[in-house]
């Protein structure tokens with residue numbers, strides 16, 4: 436199969452979004468948004484960095500890269516509409532494997548009524564896939580990291596550390612415990628919190644960020660963007676009970692900085708916290724308070740982690756791709 440046949444094989448036979456004018460087939464796609472704001476993000480996954488053939492089947496690679504992008508749209512409270520896929524394909528990938536990879540993406544896309552409207556196909560030495568997502572949000576209603584205010588409740592959806600636990604099992608072997616499959620699935624097929632974020636619509640001000648690198652990182656990003664201090668309570672961080680049995684020595688670190696949970700962390704005025712809980716219930720998602728926001732006490736914003744009587748500064752300890760200067 437050559438490049439053109441490949442493009443033909445992935446070309447959608449129909450489109451779902453009414454704002455689309457030109458999809459796959461020309462030099463670029465065209466859509467005409469109505470009076471909404473357009474939200475867009477891109478995320479890349481590279482073999483050996485975000486996945487390996489040991490941790491993921493082609494189907495999971497496709498599923499997860501779109502899920503990671505949808506998680507960024509969820510963090511803006513945007514409704515997904517379109518995606519574009521840029522893929523670097525190494526020699527040795529069969530037609531069937533590529534088809535499975537696209538099936539993984541298509542499954543999630545069809546759930547969210549998204550259209551594939553373009554992309555690029557290149558050969559190269561390892562599989563790399565970049566997805567650009569485009570969504571809509573009501574005018575001026577995108578949720579920013581900069582919207583946290585002193586007195587807010589800090590909350591998180593789902594459970595944390597699951598994806599890191601799944602990765603551990605996939606990389607270092609199974610111990611045969613039945614509970615392991617949950618973590619493997621959380622690693623391979625994350626569930627972006629789009630519906631929850633959309634259910635928050637009636638709340639005038641809410642700060643949101645998605646947990647791709649670990650809540651330690653993401654909480655700091657909220658603090659920095661809003662110029663406030665965040666106080667998190669280790670004992671309130673949500674976890675799946677079996678993670679503690681499987682990984683008693685490491686699960687706490689993984690909750691804070693394992694990354695790739697694709698849950699949401701956010702802040703909301705205390706009086707509106709019950710509304711967030713209702714939104715979670717409607718969306719079928721777990722949500723819990725993990726701390727609170729305070730006015731900045733020092734020159735710069737800080738995140739503090741409380742555990743029993745102890746209080747420590749929680750630095751950005753999650754995953755980073757490049758070393759700091761001089762390292």
Ligand SMILES: Nc1ncnc2c1ncn2[C@@H]1O[C@H](COP(=O)(O)OP(=O)(O)O)[C@@H](O)[C@H]1O
Pocket residue numbers: 477478507647648
């Ligand atoms: N190479 C790049 N060129 C331009 N903007 C970038 C680049 N890498 C990241 N960004 C932007 O920096 C911000 C933070 O990126 P990132 O930490 O990857 O966010 P996230 O964790 O939500 O994916 C985003 O606005 C993103 O679009």
Ligand SMILES: Cc1ncc(C[n+]2csc(CCOP(=O)(O)OP(=O)(O)O)c2C)c(N)n1
Pocket residue numbers: 478479483484485486487490503602647648693694695754
């Ligand atoms: C084989 C393998 N090794 C290591 C990891 C762990 N890992 C890779 S990237 C990453 C952080 C998240 O990816 P990033 O590109 O930073 O996403 P973004 O913050 O841009 O959404 C983590 C925890 C993995 N998923 N798979």
Ligand SMILES: [Mg+2]
Pocket residue numbers: 477478
């Ligand atoms: Mg990113």
Ligand SMILES: [Mg+2]
Pocket residue numbers: 506507510644645646647
């Ligand atoms: Mg993000």
Ligand SMILES: [Mg+2]
Pocket residue numbers: 647648754
């Ligand atoms: Mg990152």
